[in-house]
Amino acid sequence: MADTVKLEIGGKASEYPVLSGTVGPDVIDIRKLYGATGAFTYDPGFTSTASCQSALTYIDGDQGILLHRGYPIDQLAEQSSFMEVSYLLLNGELPGKKELEDFTYTISRHTMLHEQLATFYRGFRRDAHPMAIMCGVVGALSAFYHDSTDINDPKQRMIASHRLIAKMPTIAAMAYKYSVGQPFLYPKNDLSYTANFLRMTFGVPAEEYEPDPVIVSAMDKIFILHADHEQNASTSTVRLAGSSGANPFACIAAGIACLWGPAHGGANEAALNMLREIGTPDRIPEYIARAKNKDDPFRLMGFGHRVYKNFDPRAKVLGKAATEVLDKLGINDPVLDTARELEQIALKDQYFIDKKLYPNVDFYSGVILSAIGFPTTMFTVLFALARTVGWVAQWNEMISDPEQKIGRPRQLYNGPAQRDYVPVGQR
Numbered sequence: 016m017a018d019t020v021k022l023e024i025g026g027k028a029s030e031y032p033v034l035s036g037t038v039g040p041d042v043i044d045i046r047k048l049y050g051a052t053g054a055f056t057y058d059p060g061f062t063s064t065a066s067c068q069s070a071l072t073y074i075d076g077d078q079g080i081l082l083h084r085g086y087p088i089d090q091l092a093e094q095s096s097f098m099e100v101s102y103l104l105l106n107g108e109l110p111g112k113k114e115l116e117d118f119t120y121t122i123s124r125h126t127m128l129h130e131q132l133a134t135f136y137r138g139f140r141r142d143a144h145p146m147a148i149m150c151g152v153v154g155a156l157s158a159f160y161h162d163s164t165d166i167n168d169p170k171q172r173m174i175a176s177h178r179l180i181a182k183m184p185t186i187a188a189m190a191y192k193y194s195v196g197q198p199f200l201y202p203k204n205d206l207s208y209t210a211n212f213l214r215m216t217f218g219v220p221a222e223e224y225e226p227d228p229v230i231v232s233a234m235d236k237i238f239i240l241h242a243d244h245e246q247n248a249s250t251s252t253v254r255l256a257g258s259s260g261a262n263p264f265a266c267i268a269a270g271i272a273c274l275w276g277p278a279h280g281g282a283n284e285a286a287l288n289m290l291r292e293i294g295t296p297d298r299i300p301e302y303i304a305r306a307k308n309k310d311d312p313f314r315l316m317g318f319g320h321r322v323y324k325n326f327d328p329r330a331k332v333l334g335k336a337a338t339e340v341l342d343k344l345g346i347n348d349p350v351l352d353t354a355r356e357l358e359q360i361a362l363k364d365q366y367f368i369d370k371k372l373y374p375n376v377d378f379y380s381g382v383i384l385s386a387i388g389f390p391t392t393m394f395t396v397l398f399a400l401a402r403t404v405g406w407v408a409q410w411n412e413m414i415s416d417p418e419q420k421i422g423r424p425r426q427l428y429n430g431p432a433q434r435d436y437v438p439v440g441q442r
Contacts, residue, residue, distance in 0.1 A: 066251065092240055105404070146395050172411060191396075240332060245322075257414065267407070270402070296356040
């Protein structure tokens with residue numbers, strides 16, 4: 016017999032079933048709580064609430080485990096490709112050789128944007144933040160691709176999914192090109208997904224662009240490591256927007272808007288700025304002392320995570336990739352030396368150990384992206400590019416869920432009780 020939880024409120028008892036997933040904590044099914052008791056639960060930030068069932072991503076924060084469809088993230092990052100991981104998230108299984116070829120072909124044939132969107136870009140100020148452009152352009156896709164906005168049609172849902180994954184690199188590259196005043200480059204179908212993006216970003220019409228295999232590999236790893244991360248703020252936003260029946264382009268635009276927040280997608284920029292502020296390894300003790308001082312507002316960015324209470328498995332992969340990229344580019348960057356030294360000190364310092372402040376994925380990604388040539392304003396754009404795959408997979412899963420209903424969180428009201436209106440002359 017399944018476990019149940021008994022709850023008594025006002026002398027009235029009720030029981031609620033305990034549900035078990037494949038792995039991870041059990042959950043108490045409280046869907047009938049309000050009807051049975053007239054009470055709600057109170058969970059700011061939803062940190063103890065499972066908002067849905069999902070078969071996509073599993074995280075064990077205490078053990079530092081991240082699985083996509085059961086596959087460890089480090090294995091995928093080291094051995095797979097972003098296209099293969101995208102197929103895995105969308106379809107549930109790793110593709111065979113022919114399936115991967117067909118999927119890659121489909122994505123590469125959806126990379127171009129409607130030509131009128133180039134005019135749309137020119138409506139933005141030249142100094143507009145690239146994330147502002149991303150929000151606007153992605154939201155506007157629904158005005159150009161009417162044939163893939165019917166969420167009740169599985170074929171249209173899949174076409175929209177492919178279009179979003181394929182067009183996001185083009186949209187992101189055009190946002191960068193617009194900010195620096197260079198002409199847009201059209202995608203090339205003979206390049207890989209990641210190499211194509213790098214060419215559209217850094218190439219110019221005057222000469223051929225030769226993607227560096229080391230840079231392509233590092234970027235592909237970054238994309239894989241950011242592809243999905245369970246029910247985080249932006250993913251929950253996509254699901255909440257989708258629960259109302261909004262079209263997929265609007266839902267992904269909502270996710271991009273949420274990701275823009277410095278507490279979410281902007282953390283890698285903050286971590287890089289911190290490393291630059293520290294400057295050189297010899298200044299690390301000074302900043303660690305400041306981090307330990309409760310009266311000092313300084314905080315070490317790139318350490319700790321809302322979920323992980325162990326070493327972020329994604330950070331291990333990026334630490335190695337950072338060395339490869341800087342070695343390949345011949346960059347002797349004190350920022351990387353500082354990052355390495357800070358990592359080693361933090362892993363041995365009892366203060367960090369007790370508080371479980373381990374390096375996270377943002378700790379190294381900013382170093383890599385800066386070395387490749389991306390300005391800090393593009394960091395969150397790249398996050399959005401990669402996370403689109405996860406958002407799309409989560410959205411598809413939500414639409415197909417028979418238990419799905421429009422999101423409607425409740426509240427603990429603490430405002431005035433009912434009172435009568437008093438005419439302005441009598442107040």
